[in-house]
Amino acid sequence: MQYLTLNNGIKMPILGFGVYQIPPEDTEQAVLDAISAGYRLIDTAQSYFNEKEVGEAIGKCGVPREELFITTKVWIENYGYDKCKSSVLESLEKLGLDYIDLVLLHQPFADYYGAYKALEELYEDGIIKAIGVSNFYPDRLTDICLFGRKIIPAINQVEINPFNAQYPAQANMEKNGVQISAWAPFGEGKDNIFTNDTLVGIGEKHNKTVAQVILRWLLQRSIVVLSKSTHKERMEENIDVFDFVLDEEDMLEIMNLDKSESLFFNHQDPEVVELFNDLVGAIKKQMHNEK
Numbered sequence: 001m002q003y004l005t006l007n008n009g010i011k012m013p014i015l016g017f018g019v020y021q022i023p024p025e026d027t028e029q030a031v032l033d034a035i036s037a038g039y040r041l042i043d044t045a046q047s048y049f050n051e052k053e054v055g056e057a058i059g060k061c062g063v064p065r066e067e068l069f070i071t072t073k074v075w076i077e078n079y080g081y082d083k084c085k086s087s088v089l090e091s092l093e094k095l096g097l098d099y100i101d102l103v104l105l106h107q108p109f110a111d112y113y114g115a116y117k118a119l120e121e122l123y124e125d126g127i128i129k130a131i132g133v134s135n136f137y138p139d140r141l142t143d144i145c146l147f148g149r150k151i152i153p154a155i156n157q158v159e160i161n162p163f164n165a166q167y168p169a170q171a172n173m174e175k176n177g178v179q180i181s182a183w184a185p186f187g188e189g190k191d192n193i194f195t196n197d198t199l200v201g202i203g204e205k206h207n208k209t210v211a212q213v214i215l216r217w218l219l220q221r222s223i224v225v226l227s228k229s230t231h232k233e234r235m236e237e238n239i240d241v242f243d244f245v246l247d248e249e250d251m252l253e254i255m256n257l258d259k260s261e262s263l264f265f266n267h268q269d270p271e272v273v274e275l276f277n278d279l280v281g282a283i284k285k286q287m288h289n290e291k
Ligand SMILES: NC(=O)c1ccc[n+]([C@@H]2O[C@H](COP(=O)([O-])OP(=O)(O)OC[C@H]3O[C@@H](n4cnc5c(N)ncnc54)[C@H](OP(=O)(O)O)[C@@H]3O)[C@@H](O)[C@H]2O)c1
Pocket: 017, 018, 019, 020, 021, 043, 044, 106, 134, 135, 157, 158, 182, 183, 184, 185, 186, 187, 188, 189, 194, 211, 226, 227, 228, 229, 230, 231, 234, 237, 238
């Protein structure tokens, strides 16, 4: 595994395993499989409803805590100073940990200023080792870096895949001293990504799969990347990316696939903001039922 050093000196694995859309009943086994395949970075979120099961796997995996890097994210419903603080303490309890390596604000909506202040205090108390944001595109990221608070986010986790390559966002993060991280590197399989001719061709050249080519392309851009699979053989395939190098021509060919459009939703579209507002209501109900 390779590591990157974040802007506060903390080391983070460059490749990780995400548990979005893994049902709670399958999460413990998936995380145990991922850790046994060699993953040390596990990415969950309050809104994935599987923090407890991630914690159970951490407790059983046999790998020392300090070798693992655990990320969770605060959902919009828990934004604002007080709610954010108590929700992170709740996440800590669900995960069965006495510290969390990285906590992100999941979305750039609602009272993210108050929530970020709470993260800063938890960071100063040593309960969180690094703090950051997710889905903060250049306008919002610059806002939080300039006007936000005392601490520059260590990470900004955004959608990145060959069809939405995020070169301008990466340049903006570099300018602000924020490490870029990729979610949905395979675009969750959308737009026939796994059979794309260019990616298949590059894979054949290196005797690697499309998934491995995509992950390698991200690693060579110094991006912390998270992928998800519930199949152990795919987890192993997706971590077997440190023994080959894409050349300049490969990198350029992949660059040409970029359409600079999200495969999911554009966070800067007002209708998407409305959608998130509706989601808050739905997730609030689910969180209430969980208690
Ligand atoms: N911050 C955010 O807003 C945000 C949003 C989305 C995701 N994330 C994080 O990023 C992680 C990864 O993103 P994602 O889960 O949305 O999507 P992804 O990793 O791009 O795609 C996952 C899909 O690809 C399939 N897959 C995985 N490896 C494969 C392989 N080698 N060959 C063929 N198919 C393969 C999986 O199927 P199987 O499971 O059936 O193998 C699954 O359907 C998430 O789990 C989460 O931790 C964050």
